[in-house]
Structures are given as structure tokens and as C-alpha cells.
Amino acid sequence: xxxxxxRTMKTxxxxxxxxxxxxxxxxxxxxxPSSDKIDVNEYGSYIKLTQNNKSIIDGELIAIxxxxxxxxxxxxxxxxxxxxxxxxxFSLEYAKPKHYGWSIPVGFLLxxxxxxxxxxxxxxxxxxxxxxxxxGENAFKYNNKxxxxxxxxxxxxxxxxIPPDIDLANVK
Amino acid sequence: MTIKTLxxxxxxxxxxxxxxxxxxxxxRSNYKDANSLIHETNNIQTKPYxxxxxxxxxxxxxxxxxxxDTITNILTGNGTKYNFNRAKVFEGSISILIDSVAIFETxxxxxxxxxxxxxxxxxLAGLDVVVGLICLANPKACFGSCPTFYINExxxxxxxxxxxFTNAISPSMEYYDIDALNNAxxxxxxxxxxxxxxxxxxxxxxxxKLLAYPRKQGERVYHSPYxxxxxxxxxxxxxxxxxxxxxxxxxxxxxxxxxxxSFSDANNLSSKEEILLTFDNVYNADDLGLIFNFRxxxxxxxxxxxxxxxxxxxxGDIFAILETDQEMRNKFDATTKELGQIxxxxxxxxxxxxxxxxxxxETGPIAINKQFIPLKNLSFNSTVKLKLxxxxxxxxxxxxxxxxxxxxxxxxxxxxGSILNKGKPDNTALSEITDPGKHLISMPGSEYxxxxxxxxxxxxxxxxxxxxxxxxxxxxxxxxKDKDLLKLKQMVDNPKKYLRDEAKSYKQYESVMEQVFWNxxxxxxxxxxxxx
Numbered sequence: 001x002x003x004x005x006x007r008t009m010k011t012x013x014x015x016x017x018x019x020x021x022x023x024x025x026x027x028x029x030x031x032x033p034s035s036d037k038i039d040v041n042e043y044g045s046y047i048k049l050t051q052n053n054k055s056i057i058d059g060e061l062i063a064i065x066x067x068x069x070x071x072x073x074x075x076x077x078x079x080x081x082x083x084x085x086x087x088x089x090f091s092l093e094y095a096k097p098k099h100y101g102w103s104i105p106v107g108f109l110l111x112x113x114x115x116x117x118x119x120x121x122x123x124x125x126x127x128x129x130x131x132x133x134x135x136g137e138n139a140f141k142y143n144n145k146x147x148x149x150x151x152x153x154x155x156x157x158x159x160x161x162i163p164p165d166i167d168l169a170n171v172k
Numbered sequence: 173m174t175i176k177t178l179x180x181x182x183x184x185x186x187x188x189x190x191x192x193x194x195x196x197x198x199x200r201s202n203y204k205d206a207n208s209l210i211h212e213t214n215n216i217q218t219k220p221y222x223x224x225x226x227x228x229x230x231x232x233x234x235x236x237x238x239x240x241d242t243i244t245n246i247l248t249g250n251g252t253k254y255n256f257n258r259a260k261v262f263e264g265s266i267s268i269l270i271d272s273v274a275i276f277e278t279x280x281x282x283x284x285x286x287x288x289x290x291x292x293x294x295x296l297a298g299l300d301v302v303v304g305l306i307c308l309a310n311p312k313a314c315f316g317s318c319p320t321f322y323i324n325e326x327x328x329x330x331x332x333x334x335x336x337f338t339n340a341i342s343p344s345m346e347y348y349d350i351d352a353l354n355n356a357x358x359x360x361x362x363x364x365x366x367x368x369x370x371x372x373x374x375x376x377x378x379x380x381k382l383l384a385y386p387r388k389q390g391e392r393v394y395h396s397p398y399x400x401x402x403x404x405x406x407x408x409x410x411x412x413x414x415x416x417x418x419x420x421x422x423x424x425x426x427x428x429x430x431x432x433x434s435f436s437d438a439n440n441l442s443s444k445e446e447i448l449l450t451f452d453n454v455y456n457a458d459d460l461g462l463i464f465n466f467r468x469x470x471x472x473x474x475x476x477x478x479x480x481x482x483x484x485x486x487x488g489d490i491f492a493i494l495e496t497d498q499e500m501r502n503k504f505d506a507t508t509k510e511l512g513q514i515x516x517x518x519x520x521x522x523x524x525x526x527x528x529x530x531x532x533x534e535t536g537p538i539a540i541n542k543q544f545i546p547l548k549n550l551s552f553n554s555t556v557k558l559k560l561x562x563x564x565x566x567x568x569x570x571x572x573x574x575x576x577x578x579x580x581x582x583x584x585x586x587x588x589g590s591i592l593n594k595g596k597p598d599n600t601a602l603s604e605i606t607d608p609g610k611h612l613i614s615m616p617g618s619e620y621x622x623x624x625x626x627x628x629x630x631x632x633x634x635x636x637x638x639x640x641x642x643x644x645x646x647x648x649x650x651x652x653k654d655k656d657l658l659k660l661k662q663m664v665d666n667p668k669k670y671l672r673d674e675a676k677s678y679k680q681y682e683s684v685m686e687q688v689f690w691n692x693x694x695x696x697x698x699x700x701x702x703x704x
Binding site: 035038039042098100107113114119121129132135136139153157159160161165166170171172 | 184199200201202220221223225227228229231233252254256257258274275277278279281282285286288289292293296299300303304617
């Protein structure tokens, strides 16, 4: 027997661990509440807009009306107004997800105590832990398939629209 | 992996997935006027927090004590007010003019949003515990086993009919092993047996063949530890068996896999115990022999795995020494030798004492060995008394009986006519098995079905399996951290002390192992020749 299968297995383990770390390290913006504090959160939800030209704008959803969406970007901390017609798709996150990425490497390594049965238990572990991790990451999200722009308003900092006396340049 | 197994794996995974499947939460409502708010929240048992988004961009978050005075048109409550940049500007009792509110917002609590995912991971953890305990109970089922042979290819390890060359853990230790198959009456001249590799091992099988001897109604052929074969008749069942725990007759009287076993001594793994056997109404005491069905507990497996662990990352070097040094090879199984065989004594009325008859030994915890000891020191008496002296916690005994030897016989040897690998003829495997200079390499998960043709279709045969080869145990990653060459040296040079020192550690393992092993036995098959 050559060592090739073992090297391949090591590579697979490395990739799985890496994926788990990457998934786990996707930190949520600080203004997002935990799922039990949604009702007392004063900020808007996190939104990621993909425009028709494939450029992406993400940040806190400030306001939305039938023509435009206002986003306070996470990086530049400035309000950007995007015409609704230029938005190809959006995803909205209203609470910090629980990260289960740790369960993927654990779920991969733990079945080795099952010896020969690990042939069966490793796939079960991987299917379940990857699925749990993915569903955990997506637990508090909506997208344009699940929500209309009208409903999206409810998740803005200003669901009533931009107040008339407020200059967007002053919004932080 | 068979389609059935694959479907089972998928079904289990999907069952767990279904439990934690994604749920979209809808929890938020907006109201543009106070009337709608009052109307919608009036019947709610627990009032939700209320967010009042003011026209100037501020927001007030009021706790569940808020109320709307429809006469004064004022919303009051305790809470916090934030400006348009969400800096906190006030905390406490708040009164808000309804007219200054742009939108009211309520949110219902999302109840246990992680429950499904935690349940799924808990079920998975439960699966780990169950499979882990089963593996702890029977490591060979999960981790290691020499080749296992099955007359019924669909049986699992609980019903293995034979296990081959258990002690041959390196090429130089290759030897042949003969196991009685205890087969039912044969109605045709074809016979098949399936060899499985159910372990993390490489099996190098040099030869597999059948040994067959014709038998008539009422006759059986038995195999002795010295590879002699005896044609026998009559059967004298056990009348009474007594061990340290009391009467154990029912456990040893019938071939039913309800075995008598004991637990090890907590202070010394090589402590001995005695079992007294009585056979009444032995009407023909000439040429008696003892039929003895037995196997080992997991004690020797534990010791073998411990030795592998002590070798750590030196396992290759140590096996190289074993391969080249005969003296070292002889000393390697010092602990097993210290545990010893089952010694059989017979009661001699004339000298009023016990006389040694013989000993019996076969390594392996999976398949039950069906062996035979000719008894030679018996004085004529219709009651035969025997005594077994054996190591505590090492042996499982299923069945003992006496029989009369008709003659010593020599079975014929039958080579396989074909070998099926996953249902298809494998001529390469056949040539490797029939060529003495070659080995059939069987990897984990391999299954080979050996087909034999018996000489006479009208004759019933007693069948034995002859298997020759060796196997290479795969080193486990978690063993390497157990490296302890001094312990290994103690095992080899001072096995008595090692077995005393290790007794407590084994006791912890044994207490779980034995319990789960028996709980994992869902069904009990009757292995009696006559009932099969």
C-alpha cells in the first residue's frame, strides 16, 4: 500500500478544518443583536445588495422607499443610496447567527473512534454538521426570494423613511 | 458499501437533518397608527416591547409596561430613547405624543431558535456514544479482527462461524488454523463460506480450504487442539457445573451462546479459578472425550492493543525486530502465556484425587471454538467428574458434553473451486489462494466467497475450515500517544508484574465492555447442530 490515500485524507482534513475556520470566522457586524434581543435593538439590519453590474454594497439598512435603498456601509461608514432598479438581489441578516463551524472538524474526527463503522458514521457526521453549520449561518436571514421591498422596510433603522430634517451625511 | 447500507446512511442523515431543517421566522410588525397597534396587541397575553419610531428619526424602545392614553393621545412607558444616530439620550419614564410617532414596531420573541440544530447535534452525539460504547465493548468488531468466516454471508460478527490465524500478527508468525464449522446436514454437494475483513487490518491469506469427513446419523467428528480428528457417537449432557458464583449448569449445558464467563481479579489479571463438572449416567465410559465450545473474552485483545500502543511510533522498528529475531518473537506473547490455557483434570476414584488430562487454548473473542479433548485417565464409573482450571475473566464457555470416540480419522482436503468477489468470479484471488507461494490480500471491507464442491452429493460431511496466513494491524493515531517502551519491556520481561499492575486499568474497561457487549446482543441464535 502506498501513502497516497493517507496524504489525500490529510488534505481533505485540512480543507474541512479550513472551511470550518472560515465559516466560524465570518463575524457579524456589531450593530446586529443576538436572537434574543431582536426586540430591543435600535439599529437597522445588515443588508448585502448585489447590483446588476455585480458590485456589492453592504452595511446597515437605513431606509427604503419604492425608488431607493439607503445603506450605511460597514467599511466607509457613509450612507450610499442605491436605486431599487439597480439591485439584482439582496440578503438581509437581522440577528447574529450561532456558529457551528467547530462541529465540522469534530464531526469528521470523532467517528474515528468508531473504527470500521466510521465508513458509515463519517458521512452521517459530515452531512449533519455541514448542514447544521450552514443552517446556523442562515438562521436569521432573508433574501429577495422570501421578502418584498415593502416588507424590507420593517428592518431599516428608519422604517418610516428618511426623516425630512436629517442629512444623510450626518448619519453614523 | 452496499446500496442498502448507503440508503440507511442517507436515511439516518436525512432524519437528523429534518429535525433541524431551516425555519424562516416572521416576528416583526409595523403599525402606522395607534389604533392598529392597540387593536393588534390587545389580546396578546405578554405585551411585546414597543418601538416607537419618531418622525424626527429618534426611536423610543418601551418595555412591556407601555400604554396608550387615547384621550390625551399620549404613549407612556418605561424605556430608552435614542437619537437618529442611535446614541442613548434618555432612560426611564417616557411620554410620547402619538402625533410625533411615524411608525410603531412590535416584535414577537423567537422561541428557542437553536433548538433544532442542538437536537440534531445531540442525536449525533448520542450516536457517537452508542457506537463508541459498542466499539469499547467489542473493539474487534470496530477496530480489529483476523479474517472472519461466515456460512451465512449476511451474518454479523456475533454469528461468525470461524476466525482465522488470530495470533499471526506479522509475516514470520504465519500459521494455519483449523476451525470446526458445526455445519448442519448437507443436502447438496456444494458448500460456500464467506471471508470478511471487518477490521482496520491487512489480511494476507495464503490458503483457505475445507476439511471434510463423512458422517452418518448419530455421528459427529470433532477436532482436537493437536489437529487430530475423532469420529464420535453418543452424547452425555452435563449434569452439574459449579463455579465460584454457584450453579452454572444452565449456561454450559446447551449450545445457545449463553456463555459462562467471569470477571477478572481486580488485583491480578492472572488469577485462576476452578469449575467443577459432573456428568451422570455415562453408560459407556470407554474412550470418552470432552466436547468443549469456548472463546475468549476481550482480555487478550486489550493486552494486544496495549502492546501496540506502548510501541507508539516505534511500531515499525519493533515489528522489524520481531520479524528477524526468533527469541524476541517467542517472548512477545509472554503475558498471553502467563494467562495460560484451560487445564482439564479428571477425578480418579482409585487415587482419590485429580489427574491432569490436557489443556485447551485458542485465541480470539469472536467465533466460538468447537474443540475436543480425548480423556485418558478415567476410571470406570457412570459418573464422570472433571475440573477446569482457568484464568479469571479470560474465557467464555458455551457448552460442554461427553461423547464416545469411535476412531481417529483423517478428513479429506477440498480446495475452493471458485472465489466470488462482490458477486463476481475472481480468478486472480483463486490463483493466489491455490498457489502456496502467493497471498490473497484482503483489505478492510473486502468479502470473498469461497465455493467448494464436495465429493459425493449423497453423503453428509462434517466440515472444518483450514485457513493459513497472517495479518497486519493498522496503527491507530490515538495509540501513538500511549507510547511507553518501559511498559512494553515489562510486558515481555516481567509479565506477572505487568498483569498485576494493569489489573485495575483493565477492570475499568471490563466493567463497561462486558455490560455493553451483552446488551448489544439483540438476538440469540441456536447453534445446535441438530436444530440447524
